[in-house]
Amino acid sequence: MDLRHWPLYGLRLRTPRLELRLPGLGLLDELASVAAHGVHDPDRMPFNVPWTDGTPDEVGRAVLQHVLGTVAGWSVQDWTLSLAVLHEGKVIGRQDLMGRGFGVRRQAETGSWLGLPYQGQGFGTEMRAAALHLAFAGLGARYAVSAAMTDNPRSLGVSRRLGYLDDGLETDVVRGAPVTLRRLRLDRARWEAHRSVDVTVEGLDACRAEFGV
Template identity: 60%
Template sequence: MESRYWPLYGLVLTTPRLELRLPDLELLTGLADAAAQGVHDEAAMPFSVPWSDAPPEERGRSVFQYTLGTIAEWRPERWVLSLAVVHQGEPVGVQGLNGTGFAVTREASTGSWLGLAHQGRGLGTEMRAAVLHLAFAGLGARFMTSSAMTDNPASHRVSEKLGYRPDGLETAGVQGRCRTLRRWRLSREDWEERRTVPVRVQGLESCHQLFGLP
C-alpha cells in the first residue's frame, strides 16, 4: 500500500524472518485477531497501560483503535510508529518506535507486543533489532531507550542481547498496584558493536519530513 499523503505506508523493514510495515485495514484486522488470542499469561501484566486486561474482542478492538489513533495524532515533533510484524505471511505482533522532539534529541524509545503463540522463538529480538536499525542507520538516532517490568525477564534478555545498558528504575501505578520498571539505554556505539541481525529498509526517504527531519 502506498500513499503520497502518508508515505509511511511505503516504509518496509525486512529481516531474515520478518517484515515490518504500517498496517492497512486488512493487516490491522489480523493484528487485532492476534491480540484477541492472547499476548501474555493472564496471571501477569507486563504493560504499564493494562490494555490487554480485557475480553478477547475488546482487546482486539483496542489494538485496532490505538493503531489508527497513532496515525491521526502524528506530529513531526511527537510521533508513534506502530509497525505490524509479519512472520510467514501472518501478523504476529506490533513493534513500536516512539519519538518526542526527536529532531533535536535524536533519542527515541521502543515498545512492543507479540502474540503468545509466537513467543520463545527469538522473534522479539529480531523485530526490535529491525526498528533499532531504522532509528540508528535510517533516522540518525544517538540513543534508544526501553523499559519493562522488573518481573519480565524475557524483555530484559532482549535488551541485554542487543547491547542496552541498565538505566535505572521507575515506578508506575498499574491496576491499583505500585509496579517497578527497569529502564535500559542503548548508544549508537553499543548498537554498532552488538548488531547481528541484517535489516533492509525500503521507502524511508519520502518519510523524513514526517519524522521532523530535513
C-alpha cells in the same frame, strides 16, 4: 494504495525472517485478532498500561483504535510508528518506535508485543533489531531507550542481547498497585557493537521528513 498523503504506508523493514510495516485496515484486523487470542499469561500484567484487560473483542478493538490513533495523532514533534510484524506473510505481533522532539533530541523509544504462539522463538529480538536499525541507521538516532518490569525477564533479555545498559529504576501504578520498571538505554556505539541481525529498509526517503529529520 496511493501514498502521496501518507507515505509511511510504503515503509518496509525486513530481517531474515520478518517484515515490519504500518498496517492498512486488512492487516490491522489481523493484528487485532492476534492480540485478542492472547499475548501474555492472564495472571500477570507485563505492560504498565494494562490494555490487555478485557474480553477478546475489547482487546482487539483497543489494538485497532490505538494504531489508528497513532496515524491520526502523528506530528513531526511527537510520533509513534506502530508496525505490524509479519512472519511468512502472517501477522504475529507489533513493534512500535516512538520519538518526541526527535529532530533535536535524537532519542527513540521502543515497545512491542507478540502473540502467545510466537513467543520464545527469537522474534522479539529480531523485530526490535529492525526498529533500532531504522532509528540509528535510517534516522540518525543517538540513543534508544526502553523499559520493562523487573519481573519480565524476556523483555529485559532482549534489551541486553542488543546492547542496552541499565538506566535506573522507576515506580509506576498498574491495576492499582505499585510496580517497578527497569529503564534501559542504548547509545550508537553499543548498537553498532551488538548488531547481529541483517536489516534492510525500503521507502524511507519518501517519508523521512515525517520523523522531523
